[in-house]
Amino acid sequence: MAAALLQVKGVSKRFGGFAALSEVSLEVAAGERFGLIGPNGSGKTTLINCVSGALRNEAGSIVFGGEEISRLAAYQRTRRGIARSFQIPRPFHSMSVLENLVVPLGYVARLNDADAHAEALRILQTIGLADKAQTPSNRLSQVELRKLELARAMAARPRLLISDEAMAGLAGNEVEEVLKILFALNATGITIIMIEHIMQAVMRFSQRVICLDAGRIICEGTPADIVKNPDVQRAYLGA
Amino acid sequence: MSFELLLEAIVFGVLLGCFYAAVSIGLSVAFGLLDVPHVAHPAVMVLGSYCTYLLGRYGLDPILAGIALMPLFFLLGVAIYRFYYESFEKRGSDAGVRGLAFFFGLAFIIEVGLILAFGVDQRMVEAAYIGRSLALGEFRIPWRMLVAFGVALVLTAGLTIYLSRTFTGRAIKAVAQDEPALRLMGANPVRIKQWAFGIATGVTALAGAMLIVVGPVEPSLDRVYIGRTFAVVVLAGLGSMTGTLAAGLILGISESIVLMQFGASWAPAVAFGLLLVVLGIRPQGLFGR
Amino acid sequence: MKFWIGVAVTVALATGLALSRANEYFFYAGFVVLQFVVLATAWNILGGYAGYVNFGTAAFFGIGAYTAVVLFKAAGAPLALQILAAAAISGLLGFGTGLLTLRLRGIFFSIATVAVIFIMETAMVNWRYVGGATGMQLLRPPVMEPFESYTRMLFVAMAILALIAVSIARYIEVSWIGRGLRAIRDSEEAAECFGVPTLRLKLFACTVSGALMGAAGAAMPMYMSFIEPPSSFSLTYSVSALAMPMIGGTSHWLGPVIGAILLGSVQQIVTVTISSEINVLVVGVLLVVFVVAAPDGILGLLKKLGWLLRSSR
Numbered sequence: 001m002a003a004a005l006l007q008v009k010g011v012s013k014r015f016g017g018f019a020a021l022s023e024v025s026l027e028v029a030a031g032e033r034f035g036l037i038g039p040n041g042s043g044k045t046t047l048i049n050c051v052s053g054a055l056r057n058e059a060g061s062i063v064f065g066g067e068e069i070s071r072l073a074a075y076q077r078t079r080r081g082i083a084r085s086f087q088i089p090r091p092f093h094s095m096s097v098l099e100n101l102v103v104p105l106g107y108v109a110r111l112n113d114a115d116a117h118a119e120a121l122r123i124l125q126t127i128g129l130a131d132k133a134q135t136p137s138n139r140l141s142q143v144e145l146r147k148l149e150l151a152r153a154m155a156a157r158p159r160l161l162i163s164d165e166a167m168a169g170l171a172g173n174e175v176e177e178v179l180k181i182l183f184a185l186n187a188t189g190i191t192i193i194m195i196e197h198i199m200q201a202v203m204r205f206s207q208r209v210i211c212l213d214a215g216r217i218i219c220e221g222t223p224a225d226i227v228k229n230p231d232v233q234r235a236y237l238g239a
Numbered sequence: 240m241s242f243e244l245l246l247e248a249i250v251f252g253v254l255l256g257c258f259y260a261a262v263s264i265g266l267s268v269a270f271g272l273l274d275v276p277h278v279a280h281p282a283v284m285v286l287g288s289y290c291t292y293l294l295g296r297y298g299l300d301p302i303l304a305g306i307a308l309m310p311l312f313f314l315l316g317v318a319i320y321r322f323y324y325e326s327f328e329k330r331g332s333d334a335g336v337r338g339l340a341f342f343f344g345l346a347f348i349i350e351v352g353l354i355l356a357f358g359v360d361q362r363m364v365e366a367a368y369i370g371r372s373l374a375l376g377e378f379r380i381p382w383r384m385l386v387a388f389g390v391a392l393v394l395t396a397g398l399t400i401y402l403s404r405t406f407t408g409r410a411i412k413a414v415a416q417d418e419p420a421l422r423l424m425g426a427n428p429v430r431i432k433q434w435a436f437g438i439a440t441g442v443t444a445l446a447g448a449m450l451i452v453v454g455p456v457e458p459s460l461d462r463v464y465i466g467r468t469f470a471v472v473v474l475a476g477l478g479s480m481t482g483t484l485a486a487g488l489i490l491g492i493s494e495s496i497v498l499m500q501f502g503a504s505w506a507p508a509v510a511f512g513l514l515l516v517v518l519g520i521r522p523q524g525l526f527g528r
Numbered sequence: 529m530k531f532w533i534g535v536a537v538t539v540a541l542a543t544g545l546a547l548s549r550a551n552e553y554f555f556y557a558g559f560v561v562l563q564f565v566v567l568a569t570a571w572n573i574l575g576g577y578a579g580y581v582n583f584g585t586a587a588f589f590g591i592g593a594y595t596a597v598v599l600f601k602a603a604g605a606p607l608a609l610q611i612l613a614a615a616a617i618s619g620l621l622g623f624g625t626g627l628l629t630l631r632l633r634g635i636f637f638s639i640a641t642v643a644v645i646f647i648m649e650t651a652m653v654n655w656r657y658v659g660g661a662t663g664m665q666l667l668r669p670p671v672m673e674p675f676e677s678y679t680r681m682l683f684v685a686m687a688i689l690a691l692i693a694v695s696i697a698r699y700i701e702v703s704w705i706g707r708g709l710r711a712i713r714d715s716e717e718a719a720e721c722f723g724v725p726t727l728r729l730k731l732f733a734c735t736v737s738g739a740l741m742g743a744a745g746a747a748m749p750m751y752m753s754f755i756e757p758p759s760s761f762s763l764t765y766s767v768s769a770l771a772m773p774m775i776g777g778t779s780h781w782l783g784p785v786i787g788a789i790l791l792g793s794v795q796q797i798v799t800v801t802i803s804s805e806i807n808v809l810v811v812g813v814l815l816v817v818f819v820v821a822a823p824d825g826i827l828g829l830l831k832k833l834g835w836l837l838r839s840s841r
Contacts, residue, residue, distance in 0.1 A: 052721060073727075074720040084721055092714035094779070103711050106704045107723035113704075156722055276635045278583075278642075326820045335634050336713075337819040339581045340774055344819070347767050347812035354805050462763060466646055469639045504661065508650035511643035518640050519628040 004063075005030040005191050006051070006160055011060035011070075013046055020046040021215045023060070028160070028193060033186050035206030035223070036195045039235055043215040044195050045087065048162050052084045053077040065159065079108050081159035085149035085166050087195075091137035097124065097148060098133040104156040120155060127151045127181055143174045150181055160191045167198050175201055203227065211235065247378060248495045254384045256491025258453060260484045261391030262464065263471035264398055265443035270469075271478030272415040273432050273439075275323065276339045281464035282346035283440060287312060287447020288362075288456040289353055295364040302366075302390060305448025309441040316440025319345075320433045346461060353458035361455035369452065387449045394445060399480040401438075411435040415478055463507045470514035476524030486524075489513075531698065535691050542687035546680040555683040559751060561792035562686040563744050567765060568772035568784035569693040570740035574733040575770065576778030577706055579713030580634055584625070584641030585769035587648045588618040588738045590761040592745025597658055597755050600666065607685060611746040618742020619735045621648075626734035630727060642766075649761040663756025666749055682751050689747070693740045698781040700736070709733060741769070764808055768795075771815035777827030786826055 004027040013021040021043045028034045038044050049055040051062055053074030062070040069077050083104075092100050101120035105111045111119060124130040127147050132140065140148060146166050153161055163182060167175045179201055186192050196202040202209065203223040210220045213235040219226060226232055262284060269277040287308060294304035327334040327341065363369075368382035402408040414431045450456060471490055475482030494509045517524065546555065567585055574580050592614035599605040599613055621644070629640040653661045668678050675681040700706050708729045711719035720726045749755045768791070776787025791811060798807040822829055 054717060054721065073725070075723050075725050078721060078723045086718065086721075090715040090718040092711050092718065094710060094714050099707070103707055103719070103724065104722040106707065107725075152722060270635075276638070278639070322820075336575070336579050336581055337774075337823055339635060339638055340770060340819045341816055343581075343583060343767065343770065344812045344815035347763075348809065348816065351805055351809040351812060355809070463646065465639070465642050469642075473636070473639075504653050505650060508647050511646040514643045515628060515640055515647070518632060518636055522632055522636060 003030060004028065005032075005065060006193075007061075007063040008047075008051065009061045009063070011047070011050055011057045011062065013043075013050055013055060013057050019215050021050070021057070024212070024215070024217055025060075026210055026217065026220070028191060030159075030191055031186070031189055032191055033205055033207045034191070034193045035202040035209035036193055036212065037197075037199070037202055037209060037226070037232075038212035042212040042235070044212055045164065046215075047212070048084065048164060048193070048195065051077075052082055052162060075107070078104070078156055078158075081157070082162070083153040083156040083158035083160070084162040085146075085153050085164055087164040087168065089145040089149050091140070091145060091148055091152075093136075093138040095137060096134050097129060097137050097140070097151075100137050100148060100152050101155040104152060108156045123151050123154050126184070127154070128177075143170055143177070146170065146174075146178060147181070150178070150185075154185065158190060160193065161185060162193045162195070164195050165197060166194075167196060167201055179205060243377065244499060245496070248499045249492055250378065250380070251384070252492030252495030253488060254380070254388045254491070255495055256488035257391040257395070257484070258384070258387045258449060258487075259467055259471055259491050260487025261387075261394045261449060262443075262446040263468040263475075263487060264395055264480070264483055265439040265446060266468045267472050267475065267478060267480065267483045268398070268402075268411070268439035268442075269436055271472050271475070271483075272411060273435055274415070275320070275342075275432075275436065276335070277342055277439075278339065278465060279342040279346035279349065280443065281461035281468055282349040283312070283315075284443050284447040284450060284464065285353065285456060285458065285461045286349050287444040288451040288460075289357060289447075289458075290444070291448040291451050292362045292364055292456070300366055301364045301448050301452050302386065302445075305445040308444040308448070312444035313437040313441035316437040316443075317433050319440065320436035324429060324433070346465075350458050350461060357458065359457060359459075361457045362451070363455040364451050366452070383452050387453050390445065390449055394442060395480065395484050398438075398442060402480060407431070407434065412478075463510070466507070466510040466514055470510045470517070473514060473522070474517050474524055479524070482524065531695075535695065538691060539688065542684055546684045547674060547676075552677065552679060555677075555679045557793075557796040559679065559683045559686050559747075560796060561789060562683070562690045563747070564768055564772060564788040564792040565690040565785055566686070566693045566744040567741055567769040568776070568788040569690070569697045569781065570737045570744070571769040572773040572778055572781070572784045573697055573700055573709075573740075574730075574737045576773050576783070577701065577709035577713065578730055578733050580630070580730065580734075581638045581770065582641050582734075582737065583638050583766050583770070584644045585741055586761045586763055586765040587641065587645040588621060588741035589745035589748070589765050590645070590652070590757070591621055591648055592618045592742030593748045593755060593760045594652055594658055595742065596746040597664075597666065597749045600749070601658070604669070606669075607681075607747070607750065610750075611685070611689070611743050614746030615739040615743040618745070619739030621742070622738020623731060623735045625738070626731045630730045630734060645761050645763070645766070649757050652757045652760070659755065661757060663754060666753050666755065668750055668753055678750065682747050686744075686747055689740075689743055693743075694781055694785060696736065696740070697784075700733075701781050705729060705732070764811075767808070767815070768792075768811055771811045771818075773825070775814055775818045775825055777825030779824065780827055783825050783827045790826075 006028040008024060008026050010023045010025055011021055012023055024047060036044050050057040057070055061068055064080060098120050101123055102116045105116035105119055121133060124133050129147050129151060167178050182192055194202055194205055206223055209223055209226045211218050211226060211232045218231045218235060219229045266277060266280040269275050290308050291301050291304045295301055327338040368386050371382045372379040373382055402412055410426060410431050414428050471483060471486045474486035490510055494506050497509050498506045571582060571585055575582055595614040595617045596610035599610050625644050629637045671678045671681055708724040711724050712726050716726055772787035772791050773784040777783030795807040798810060818825060
């Protein structure tokens with residue numbers, strides 16, 4: 001395995017008396033396609049919130065590109081190369097699709113306005129939203145919103161992209177479209193962590209998968225191993 | 240400060256504190272549980288005081304007047320929530336900013352409306368228990384404080400029991416915690432919130448009656464009560480009823496001590512100072528998660 | 529470019545008027561309207577762009593006024609210095625308030641700003657040096673050339689202040705700061721995740737906004753020749769500063785200017801012809817009507833109208 005881009009070491013997070021994460025450790029290599037699965041409430045979103053900086057972990061450390069980041073604010077982590085899409089899309093709803101991308105292009109990539117607009121248009125073209133560039137973002141359809149989430153994440157020029165259920169609620173051909181985009185991004189060298197409920201998609205996409213249950217890692221391996229693992233089946237089927 | 244004075248300040252503070260808890264309890268439901276940015280709560284309360292004053296001119300006892308006003312204010316609350324919901328909550332985006340501006344404007348309209356109707360002079364009511372004191376050895380405790388104290392306790396206890404023991408009460412608490420779950424169970428969260436906001440406003444009518452029992456009332460009195468009621472609700476931890484009582488006591492006792500030690504001109508700042516400190520240090524309140 | 533020509537024309541016009549033979553009452557009323565332009569524009573930097581509703585305009589305004597009085601009483605400082613110092617102190621107050629409360633959800637910030645008003649007012653009530661609860665009279669210094677009266681000079685000062693405020697607001701709006709603030713208003717969490725240093729930007733907006741409000745307040749004591757706590761910290765300033773942008777439209781720097789000129793003028797007329805209570809009522813009612821029926825204010829209505837005209841053609 002190549003040098004780890006992201007190292008999560010013994011991370012714990014509690015909400016009141018509820019342990020959302022206990023001593024989770026994992027490593028993601030540079031350029032890897034990594035899948036994170038687990039039943040509802042297993043701590044997937046909490047874990048990526050801790051990685052992206054929306055939450056602060058209580059114990060453990062998070063190392064990104066060789067640097068301890070667990071005390072950094074979210075925007076500082078983004079500037080170091082961690083971008084995410086939101087499970088429920090959160091566009092800047094008063095802005096056009098294009099301007100949504102100009103925010104990270106200005107604040108993370110530090111482009112001036114003219115360059116940022118050109119670059120935003122280029123990203124929209126690769127992701128298939130160019131014809132909506134001037135549309136107010138609150139008039140997009142579900143699949144367009146998902147694409148906007150990914151396009152905006154790309155505009156932050158990430159080394160690591162965390163895709164939080166980017167395909168939930170989409171139709172079959174739309175899932176294919178989003179998958180294609182993610183494969184293309186990975187091909188450009190971006191490491192991707194995919195959190196997904198659509199098993200078929202996450203298994204096809206990931207090179208390696210970790211399954212969380214009740215805040216702990218219950219198994220880790222290739223997609224083929226994971227599908228066969230009895231613990232995973234128990235966690236999902238509740239048997 | 241001598242020991243006797245301190246004791247007196249504490250006794251007075253306890254009475255005052257229960258009163259503060261009672262005037263905040265409507266807000267504790269409206270803001271703490273329902274998450275409505277109801278900055279017009281103190282203005283509605285002062286409106287209640289003036290209604291009590293009007294009924295008092297026909298010889299009705301202020302506390303009875305407050306109780307008689309409760310159904311009317313319940314309807315007023317239902318109407319306010321309905322309007323707020325249709326205009327802001329339902330539309331979603333930017334509801335926070337405009338909802339706040341709406342309630343701020345509403346408070347102002349009530350205040351200026353009262354000035355136009357009654358003038359800026361102070362108004363008070365008459366009752367057998369106003370103006371007399373209970374002598375307990377060295378202490379003299381005004382009866383009006385004792386009456387307000389009693390009503391406050393009954394009101395706080397009543398609402399606490401209502402919220403924890405009745406079906407609707409539990410539904411109100413549930414709506415605060417997990418709206419989607421309630422929807423799945425087939426309950427209509429909007430109707431529950433509307434009902435709860437009605438109750439919160441109804442209770443505020445009685446709080447207004449107590450307000451005019453405790454002392455004279457003027458239209459701009461709502462301003463200082465923005466600080467007192469929000470300090471209590473935030474200090475309590477949003478939506479906690481027992482917390483509201485405890486927070487009211489903390490505010491009442493601190494205000495009473497500051498009043499005796501430094502004089503009346505510093506007292507209004509106590510609530511606001513407490514509010515700022517709580518927001519700065521422990522915004523989840525003393526009894527919050 | 530067009531904007532700067534507009535600024536130059538306005539300065540020339542205001543100075544020209546002040547040197548003309550126009551009725552003294554015009555300047556007396558015009559000063560108040562311009563003061564509202566400053567307050568509304570300042571409010572909008574935080575409230576309109578970033579979506580943090582500040583109820584505390586009166587606190588920053590009042591502290592500005594008292595800073596001016598202290599400087600005047602202690603050192604006989606000239607008006608310009610009073611205004612600068614007031615801006616600095618109120619800016620500091622804005623920074624402090626922001627530091628304490630801007631990490632919190634919107635409404636807590638709003639409530640905290642009400643608290644700041646009362647704490648500042650109580651402090652001034654208890655401060656003997658500036659007259660305590662009863663306030664104090666101030667003797668205006670002789671007016672400077674070329675102005676005919678002190679009120680005219682104050683009018684020009686406030687006009688300049690209004691233009692500075694509008695220029696700052698406009699700069700913030702079109703720059704990357706404005707884009708960041710809008711991102712915060714739309715979704716603070718997403719903004720932070722896409723590289724916007726949310727806390728820092730909010731603090732910046734709160735400081736600038738507070739400083740401008742304080743600068744507006746600094747001219748008030750000389751205008752009234754008097755200062756006292758209740759009128760300096762009057763909630764009317766808070767309501768007006770919030771209502772005017774909401775009525776004019778919060779998304780463009782022109783919105784607060786339109787709202788302030790319109791509402792300020794109406795208020796002046798109503799105060800003279802009917803009563804000062806009614807004029808406050810007008811503000812409250814218009815605020816409620818606009819937030820409910822026309823959330824994008826007059827500018828939004830105009831935009832819709834333009835769109836209608838174009839599509840009907």
